[in-house]
Amino acid sequence: xxxxxxxxxxxxxxxxxxxxxxxxxxxxxxxxxxxxxxxxxxxxxxxxxxxxxxxxxxxxxxxxxxxxxxxxxxxxxxxxxxxxxxxxxxxxxxxxxxxxxxxxxxxxxxxxxxxxxxxxxxxxxxxxxxxxxxxxxxxxxxxxxxxxxxxxxxxxxx
Numbered sequence: 120x121x122x123x124x125x126x127x128x129x130x131x132x133x134x135x136x137x138x139x140x141x142x143x144x145x146x147x148x149x150x151x152x153x154x155x156x157x158x159x160x161x162x163x164x165x166x167x168x169x170x171x172x173x174x175x176x177x178x179x180x181x182x183x184x185x186x187x188x189x190x191x192x193x194x195x196x197x198x199x200x201x202x203x204x205x206x207x208x209x210x211x212x213x214x215x216x217x218x219x220x221x222x223x224x225x226x227x228x229x230x231x232x233x234x235x236x237x238x239x240x241x242x243x244x245x246x247x248x249x250x251x252x253x254x255x256x257x258x259x260x261x262x263x264x265x266x267x268x269x270x271x272x273x274x275x276x277x
Contacts, residue, residue, distance in 0.1 A: 122218070148172050192220040199224065206238030219262060226259030 149169070156165035195202070199214035202221060206228065213224040222245055228234050229242055245254045 189220060192222070193218060196221045196224055202241075205235070206241055207233050207235055209233050220258060222255045222258035223262040224259075226253075226255035226257065226262075229255050230259060 152165045152168035152172075155168065156162050196214060196219055197217055199221060203209075203212055203214035203224075206225060209228065213219050213227050214221075216224075225234070225238065225242055225245065228238060234242065242255045246252060248254075251257060
């Protein structure tokens with residue numbers, strides 16, 4: 120529940136700042152690009168700066184879309200009993216836990232060699248879908264490394 124509260128608080132704060140900031144910063148960005156192209160006597164400078172701005176804004180939207188997809192994946196994992204039952208015979212797995220993706224849960228099982236034949240096929244499908252050699256295992260290793268990093272550097276001491 121605290122994750123929902125923290126996420127909502129952060130989202131509302133960032134939205135309020137964006138409402139105040141962007142109406143000032145976007146016209147300034149265009150004006151600055153125009154000023155530089157005139158002062159540098161280089162008309163293409165305007166287009167270079169506007170391209171950097173556009174590319175950066177589109178990258179931010181891509182980031183949002185990607186992380187929205189990851190959040191959806193986390194909901195599949197929390198509701199992952201069906202997936203768990205078709206990829207392994209184990210009952211104590213990461214399926215059903217919060218803040219972990221299906222790929223990471225599969226990767227944990229793959230790393231300890233507890234996948235059923237369909238689980239291996241599922242992992243290979245993930246490899247193809249994400250164009251990676253070992254997507255699920257890599258996802259699990261990324262997940263565990265991220266937890267370690269957060270504990271060491273970002274979490275408040277209890």
